[in-house]
Structure formats: structure tokens, C-alpha cells
Amino acid sequence: MDMMDDIYGWRARIGLLYPFAGWVMEPEFYRMAPPGVTTLTARVTLVAATMAGLADMARSPEVERCTEGLATAPVQVICFGGTSASFLHGPDWDLGLRERMAKAAGEIPVTTTSAASVRALRAFGVQRIAFVGPYLADVTERGRRFFEASGFKVLTALGMDLDHDRTIGRVSLEEVYHLARRGDHPDAEAVFISCTGLKTIGVLAALEHDLGKPVISANQASFWDCLRLAGIPDRITGFGRLFDRPSPERSG
Numbered sequence: 320m321d322m323m324d325d326i327y328g329w330r331a332r333i334g335l336l337y338p339f340a341g342w343v344m345e346p347e348f349y350r351m352a353p354p355g356v357t358t359l360t361a362r363v364t365l366v367a368a369t370m371a372g373l374a375d376m377a378r379s380p381e382v383e384r385c386t387e388g389l390a391t392a393p394v395q396v397i398c399f400g401g402t403s404a405s406f407l408h409g410p411d412w413d414l415g416l417r418e419r420m421a422k423a424a425g426e427i428p429v430t431t432t433s434a435a436s437v438r439a440l441r442a443f444g445v446q447r448i449a450f451v452g453p454y455l456a457d458v459t460e461r462g463r464r465f466f467e468a469s470g471f472k473v474l475t476a477l478g479m480d481l482d483h484d485r486t487i488g489r490v491s492l493e494e495v496y497h498l499a500r501r502g503d504h505p506d507a508e509a510v511f512i513s514c515t516g517l518k519t520i521g522v523l524a525a526l527e528h529d530l531g532k533p534v535i536s537a538n539q540a541s542f543w544d545c546l547r548l549a550g551i552p553d554r555i556t557g558f559g560r561l562f563d564r565p566s567p568e569r570s571g
Contacts, residue, residue: 330355331549333542334389334397334427336382337515338365340484344400344515347538351520353553356546359392361385365404368482368516370457373404377416386423395549397429400515402537403458405433406465413465428548432515432537435544437469439535442564445509447472451502452513453479453487462513477502487516496522503530512536523559533560 330353337344339362348358363381366372382399389397397420399405405413413433420429440448448471450462459478466473479498481487495517499510509532512519519536526534536559543561546553555562 328355328357328359331396331546331551332356332392332394333358333545333549334386334392334394335360335400336363336385336389336398337361337400338363338376338484340365341400341488341516342484343488343518344538344541347518347520348542351539351542351555351558353546353551353555356549356551359389359394361389365401365484368403368454368458368484368487370407370461373401373407373458376401377404377407377412382416383419383423386420386429390424390427394427396545397424397427398435398541398545399429399431400541402432402436402452402513402515403454403462405431407458407461409465409468430541430544430548432541433465436511436513436535436537436540437466438544439540439561439564440466440471440509440511442561443509443533443535445471445533447474447504447506447508449474449499449502449504449507449510450476450513451478451498451510453481453490453517454514455480455482466511474504474507475502484516487514488518490517492518492521495519496526499526499534500530503532507532509533509535515541520558524557527559535559535561 365376463476
């Protein structure tokens, strides 16, 4: 037995803030993880994936408390695992969330799913994207606005009118596959699948093959960004082209 086998996270420990009612992001992180990388999770409250519920989660002092707690593990990076809660009121809202986390984390790098997703798209150098997710119409619109304000042209924005993690987590991979295909646009250079409560990593390679373009998901982008922030450069196969990409300059 390798002596490192008895030290979980001997290469990197990822700290994750994630809603109590969600169960998808952790298993997807585990499935993508290279040897020596593990995830530690702290739970935050999300009553419903509505405008009010998402804002309450992002504003909650649980964010600072959970970040502080994860920093004691210790971990090499801390991620706020919520796309819509971090994009809800635009890039400055997301930046403010990261600044609060950074203050609580000390020297440990922090990220959010929205920030990670922007960096993932920039890593491909794309400008025109399609946006899909499970959200209510008003949340979907906020996603479109966030990515437009982040420098992308959003050609389509398609949601599923779901408002709770329990429902979102039950969406099948087949449904996700067809959602991405319906939401794609012939002029889009990439498709972004939003929401950390939505299963995605099992269909990314097939979607990229069938659509002929990069397909980035919230969970995939979050894990990629966490790995790169933790200094893990591994090229991981089977979960989309993103893992062939280094992290771009971290601006914003």
C-alpha cells in the first residue's frame, strides 16, 4: 500500500458550501476527483430557488460561519456551490460574496460557481453562448443578465420552471441532455448548463460530440476552478474539454 493511501486529501482538500437540500454537487465532485483530492462540505440554508430564497442564502451569515469552519480543516480552496445565488444581482453581487468569504477564509483562496463558470468560458475564448438551467423564468433572466454583464452575448436562455433542490436533483441525465440541445443556438460558441443541483457531468462528453462545441456545466466549472486554485493541473478525461484548459488570469 502506498503510504499516501491513508491520508485523504493528501494532494488537496476542497471546501464546499452547499445547500442542505441538495445532493448532486458532492457526488459529481467525487466522481471527477483525481487521486489524492477530496471534498469537505458545509451546509447552508436554501428554502427555495426563488429570487427571495436565493438572495437570503447568499446574504446569510452562514456563509461566513461555514467558510471559517472549513478553513480550520484545513482546506486549500473554498467554493460557494450555488450558481443562481451568486449571479442573482450581477457581477458586483458575486464579487461581494467572494470578498466576504475571503475575509473569513484568511489566506485560503475562494471562488463561487458563477465566478468559476465565467473563467471556464473565458478559458475557451468564446463570446457567444447559450444558457440553460432548471430555473424559474425570473431567475433564468438574471442568469442571462449576469453573463451579458460579464462580457458574453447570450443568444438563448432556457429554463425549466423548477424552484426547489428536491425537484431539481431528480431531473434525469436524459432530460439534461435534451435541455441543452433545445437551448443551443447555431451561432453559440459554447453551451453553459447552470445550477449545482442539476446532474450534468454524465452527459457533457456526449453533448460536446453531438453539438460540436464546448459544453460547460456549473459543477464541472466549479471543480475545475477549485483544482486549479489548489495547484492541481490534472487533465481529467470523460467530463468535457474544460479539463484540458489551464485557468486563465483571475480578474474580477
